[in-house]
Amino acid sequence: MNVEVFQLTKSFGTDEVLKGIDLNFQTGQVYGLVGQNGAGKTTLFNCLAGLETHGGNVIAEGGRLKDRLGFLQTEPYFPSRLTGREYLRLFCKARGVPDEGLDTQNVFDLPLDRYAQQYSTGMKKKLGLLAVLLQRNEFFILDEPFNGVDIHSALLITEIIQRLKNEKKTVLISSHIFSTLKDTCDIIHVLDGGNITEIIGKDDFERLERDMAAFAIGNRLDAIRF
Template sequence: MNVDVYQLTKSFGRDEVLNGIDLDFRTGRVYGLVGRNGAGKTTLFNCLAGLEKHGGKVIAEGGILKDRLGFLQTEPYFPSKLTGREYLRLFCKARGVPDEGLDERNVFDLPLDRYAQQYSTGMKKKLGLLAILLQQNDFFILDEPFNGVDIHSALLITEIIRRLKSEKKTVLISSHIFSTLRDTCDVIHVLDGGKIMETIGQEDFERLEQDMTAFAVGNRLDVLRFS
């Protein structure tokens, strides 16, 4: 699914969070988004998902983006007294897709008959991801999909992202774990100061990681004494 973003802006009062974002997303590609805390990543995702009003345009091939979008938020919301199974059925119904065979499609081995609010952080993240996968969406936004999950689930999520790419889906990911982006992305966008400062191809991922490490660490550790 092709999506074009033109001069997207977003402010909260006098605080300008996004300033003239131009992006293009193409079918069968995986895009990463990196930036410091507060850089505006989640705000950008919310704007793309139609959860925030914004300036500029988001033009999706074949219709409205939110109608074909699977959005995994950093902290998915779960209504009280709703089991994992009921949550999945709710998401399937929202897209008009069959909800049969949930146990067979429960790739994360989640306890579907327990209340979702009782799940651990990692289990909630996996339930949220499974729900949008079952919807058969064309565009996926995954905001920190690896947060809180165990190593085996992280490996499975990595393979899911690769499978989405092979199925000609379009994926946009943010992650604080650079290796997860390096292993899955075709392109990484760097967001800073409300603008896209760089767009990096795979050939420059190593250089980007080095730059990020140098900025994050620098000589900060010199003030510590380890012995």
């Protein structure tokens, strides 16, 4: 699913968070988004998902993006007194897809008959991901999908992203763990100061990682006596 973003802007009062973002997402590609805390990554995702009003345009092939979008938020919301199974059924109903075989498709071995609010952080993240996968969406935004999950689940999520790519889905990911982006992405966008400052292909991932490490670490540790 091809999606084009033209001059997307977003302000909160006098604080201009996004300053004319241009993006082009192509079918069957996995895109990464990196930036410091507060750079506007989640705000950009919310704008693309239709959860925030914004300036500019988001044009999706074949209709509105939000009608075919699976959005995994950093902290998915779970209504009280709703089991994992009921949560999955709710998401299936929202897209008009069958909700049979939930136990078979429960690839994370989640306790579906427990209340979702009782899940750990990692379990909630896995339930949220499974819910948007079951909807059979065409475009996926995954905001920190590896946050809080165990190493086995992280490997499974990496494979899920590869399967989505193979099925010609379009995927946009943010992650604070750069190795997960290297393992999954075709292109990485750098968001800084409200603008996309770099668009990096696979050949330059190593260079980007070195630049990010140099910026993050620099000579800061010289101040600590180990």
